Amino acid sequence: MHKNRLILQTLVIALAAFSLSSCEPEDTDGGSGGWNTPTSQLELAFVGQISDEPLYAIGQDVYKEKSHGEYMMVTNWSFLMSNLALVKENGDTVQLGDGYQWADLTGTRNVFNYKGIPQGKYTGLQFTMGFDSATNHGNPQVWPADHPLNPNMNGLHWGWSGGYIFQAMDGRYKENENATPGSFSFHTATMQFVTRYFLPIDLTVSNDKHRVAVRINADRFFGGAQPIKFAEKSVSHSEGDHDELLMRIFLDNSLYAFRINEE
Amino acid sequence: MKKIGFLLSVGFLVFVSSCTKENGAVPDNGGVYNPTIVDPTEIFPAEFGMPLLPKDNPFTEEGIMLGRMLFYDPMLSIDSSISCASCHRQEYAFAEPLDKSVGFRGLRASRSSMPLFNLAYHHSYFWDTRVKTLRELVFEPIQAHNEMAMTLPTLRDRLKRNKRYVDYFKKAFNHEPNLHDMSLAMEQFLLSIVSKDSRFNKFFPGDDLSVLSPSELRGAFIYNGLIEFDDNGVTKGADCFHCHGGELSQQLNASMGGIASNGLDPEPVDLGVGGVTNRNQDMGVFKAPSLLNIAVTAPYMHDGRFQTLEEVIDHYSEGVNFDHPNIHPQMAAHGGMQLNLSKQQKEDLIAYLKSMTDSTLLVNPAYSNPF
Numbered sequence: 001m002h003k004n005r006l007i008l009q010t011l012v013i014a015l016a017a018f019s020l021s022s023c024e025p026e027d028t029d030g031g032s033g034g035w036n037t038p039t040s041q042l043e044l045a046f047v048g049q050i051s052d053e054p055l056y057a058i059g060q061d062v063y064k065e066k067s068h069g070e071y072m073m074v075t076n077w078s079f080l081m082s083n084l085a086l087v088k089e090n091g092d093t094v095q096l097g098d099g100y101q102w103a104d105l106t107g108t109r110n111v112f113n114y115k116g117i118p119q120g121k122y123t124g125l126q127f128t129m130g131f132d133s134a135t136n137h138g139n140p141q142v143w144p145a146d147h148p149l150n151p152n153m154n155g156l157h158w159g160w161s162g163g164y165i166f167q168a169m170d171g172r173y174k175e176n177e178n179a180t181p182g183s184f185s186f187h188t189a190t191m192q193f194v195t196r197y198f199l200p201i202d203l204t205v206s207n208d209k210h211r212v213a214v215r216i217n218a219d220r221f222f223g224g225a226q227p228i229k230f231a232e233k234s235v236s237h238s239e240g241d242h243d244e245l246l247m248r249i250f251l252d253n254s255l256y257a258f259r260i261n262e263e
Numbered sequence: 264m265k266k267i268g269f270l271l272s273v274g275f276l277v278f279v280s281s282c283t284k285e286n287g288a289v290p291d292n293g294g295v296y297n298p299t300i301v302d303p304t305e306i307f308p309a310e311f312g313m314p315l316l317p318k319d320n321p322f323t324e325e326g327i328m329l330g331r332m333l334f335y336d337p338m339l340s341i342d343s344s345i346s347c348a349s350c351h352r353q354e355y356a357f358a359e360p361l362d363k364s365v366g367f368r369g370l371r372a373s374r375s376s377m378p379l380f381n382l383a384y385h386h387s388y389f390w391d392t393r394v395k396t397l398r399e400l401v402f403e404p405i406q407a408h409n410e411m412a413m414t415l416p417t418l419r420d421r422l423k424r425n426k427r428y429v430d431y432f433k434k435a436f437n438h439e440p441n442l443h444d445m446s447l448a449m450e451q452f453l454l455s456i457v458s459k460d461s462r463f464n465k466f467f468p469g470d471d472l473s474v475l476s477p478s479e480l481r482g483a484f485i486y487n488g489l490i491e492f493d494d495n496g497v498t499k500g501a502d503c504f505h506c507h508g509g510e511l512s513q514q515l516n517a518s519m520g521g522i523a524s525n526g527l528d529p530e531p532v533d534l535g536v537g538g539v540t541n542r543n544q545d546m547g548v549f550k551a552p553s554l555l556n557i558a559v560t561a562p563y564m565h566d567g568r569f570q571t572l573e574e575v576i577d578h579y580s581e582g583v584n585f586d587h588p589n590i591h592p593q594m595a596a597h598g599g600m601q602l603n604l605s606k607q608q609k610e611d612l613i614a615y616l617k618s619m620t621d622s623t624l625l626v627n628p629a630y631s632n633p634f
Contacts, residue, residue: 062544075544075592076518106518141312151509152312152384155516159467159487159509168519170592182599183592235596237489 037118041209042086044096044112044125048077048105049217055106063174066219067227071174072184074218077105079167079188080148080156082131086117087124087198094118101127102148102156105216117210122203125214125260130166130194137163158189165189169218173230184234186221186250193238195251199260211263220257221250228253296434298323301455307383308459310468311510314383317396320447322455325435328633330452332431333445335632338421340411341367347404347449348632350376354625356556357456362567370409374533375567377552378560380458380624381511390549390565392522393539397453398446415442456630458555461621467510475618482615485608490597501579501602501612505593506551512619513553523591524548526583527564535565537589548589556624558617572613580604 048055050064055074063071081101085093096114103110130136135149140157143150149164151157156165167188172181188195199214222228226249236246290296301322307313320326333339337346350364350372351357357379364372374390382388388400404410405418422428422440429440436444466474466483475483487508488500506520507513514520522536524547531537531547539545549565563569569578584590585599604612624630 056542056544073544075589076520078516078518104516104518107516141310143312145313145315150312152314152511152515155514155519155521157509159504170596172592172595180586181588183590183595185592185596239489240491 039116040119040205040207042096042114042117042205043209043211044114045211045213046103046105046110047213047215048074049215050074050219052217055218064219067223068229069176070230071177072171072219072230073173074106074169074171076168076170077218078107078154078156079103079129080131080154080164081127081129082135084127086122086203087126089121089123093126100148102154117205119205119207122201122205124201125199125212126197128194128196129188131164133191136191163189166193169221173234175231182230182234184230186247187237188247188251189238193247193251195254197255197258199258201260201262203262213261213263215259217257221253224253224256226253296437298325298435301327306455306457308457310464311381311384311459316383316454317450320398320450322451323435325431326448326451327455329431329435330448330450331630332633333449334452335634338425339405339413339418341413341417345411351379353630354559356380356458356559356624358560360561362562364410366410367408367412372407372409374565375562378556379453380456380555381553382456383454384511384515386515387517387550391536391539392517392550397450401446401449418442458621458624460623461555461619463512463555463619464510464621466618476614478611478614479618482611482613485612486615490602492597492600496600496603498602501604502593506591507554511553512555514551520591520593521551522548523551524587524589525579526585526587526590526594527568527578529584529586530588533565544589546589547587554616555619556621558620559625572616573609576604576609576612580609
């Protein structure tokens with residue numbers, strides 16, 4: 001069984017590599033615009049925020065207000081992506097790199113550079129938080145040491161065949177400004193919580209290097225139509241009735257948490 | 264690992280014997296030595312995956328052996344009394360049974376010495392994660408006044424005056440002894456130390472549960488179980504794996520639990536990572552070590568405050584200070600309730616932890632004193 005998964009995983013990677021190399025110039029690491037299309041560079045940044053402010057600022061209180069009058073501080077926020085791509089006006093996609101990426105918003109890995117982006121007009125950025133089942137439950141050690149899916153690098157794998165944690169957001173909260181802090185932890189995993197995101201953008205890629213920033217507000221994961229009050233619900237690992245319901249709310253809210261613009 | 268250990272040992276013997284002859288090994292026509300490249304796949308097990316290795320410092324038999332000699336050589340301390348191995352002893356998984364190491368003139372180090380194995384997979388080193396590479400790391404204890412107390416000009420001169428090192432540096436790097444190559448050789452040796460042969464590592468793929476005893480297996484479920492209290496306030500899981508998970512029994516991503524406060528004190532005493540970053544959220548936070556070989560690396564924690572595994576488990580069960588301002592969320596996200604594990608649960612957990620001892624590491628001749 002284990003060996004079969006390994007073979008399947010290897011096959012998937014090999015097919016993906018073939019399909020990419022078959023439509024890209026060799027000296028690019030992104031894009032699929034064909035041999036004759038002029039290309040450009042894209043710097044893609046994922047920026048974590050709370051209430052539109054930075055997660056941390058030296059000399060400032062790191063707790064920021066969220067819904068229910070609670071205050072929150074994010075100590076860990078990472079997520080894994082697949083199918084990361086720019087979307088053209090006609091709906092065609094230009095995959096960025098091999099489509100996989102790991103963003104660590106509380107660490108130092110949140111800015112990515114892609115070469116070979118075909119020039120032209122783009123209307124969106126899309127990605128999936130999570131993977132197909134074969135990738136999720138395959139042998140994670142098949143990934144090279146510097147690949148976003150290598151668990152020794154991202155630390156986002158349950159071990160065994162349990163699959164990846166697609167997103168981890170941990171931190172501390174206070175019920176009010178002066179309250180004793182508590183902790184929250186939301187870890188998104190399992191196939192039912194694979195989530196696709198589409199972020200509309202008006203981007204015309206020309207000769208220049210372009211920088212696009214995706215700003216993600218942590219407080220919006222707990223606000224909106226179904227706000228989550230930490231004092232009542234502060235943990236979900238995506239398994240079990242309580243956790244699954246809470247994770248669904250968390251992810252539904254997340255659809256309103258992303259903003260994208262060219263800088 | 265036995266294979267690579269054997270090869271390295273044989274290689275070392277050949278190397279030493281060749282170097283101790285009057286004329287030494289013969290360089291090529293251009294007077295250049297060609298160190299023997301070691302394939303990393305011979306060092307690192309497939310089940311761990313390949314680590315991200317420094318591209319400018321490939322493994323060579325000569326480089327690893329030179330690093331090993333330097334590691335065991337007390338000449339690296341100012342009074343030639345202390346080597347790296349004085350505080351990182353192989354029989355203790357390259358840690359030592361002291362809460363704080365004894366350095367130059369009996370001065371004590373500020374924290375306990377960490378074990379040394381599987382370092383190739385780490386992204387930072389020391390309890391406070393203050394250095395990111397092993398070539399940087401080696402200069403810290405060498406220069407620390409309360410450890411080896413050496414000055415770098417003195418060390419460089421000593422190496423240059425030592426005929427054995429003049430020969431070995433030439434064979435490994437084609438240079439006369441210098442501090443940069445010294446750090447590269449020691450980096451190679453430290454990167455090459457791998458622990459993978461514990462029963463835990465045979466169990467981890469999950470294909471053969473019979474590797475573990477019934478008690479160890481129960482411990483595995485407690486270790487890898489999430490904290491969920493039932494109506495009687497009992498949890499089946501202790502959630503050790505978030506900070507000590509995977510084949511390496513260690514979380515390598517700092518944000519995911521690779522660095523954490525585990526509530527040892529109600530407030531930061533030793534600043535830990537915060538002493539390096541000066542960020543509030545890092546105060547009193549430390550690197551979470553691998554639990555491989557934990558049974559032979561007592562005492563425990565950065566200050567060696569716990570003498571036994573029983574004391575460690577008691578801390579996590581009923582002694583956590585949830586008031587610590589930076590306690591890791593995974594530990595405190597359950598309402599700040601102590602786990603209150605049963606006597607049986609504690610015994611099972613300890614049995615599981617003891618299955619993580621790799622006895623081959625403790626005697627592997629590839630890592631032992633070459634002198």
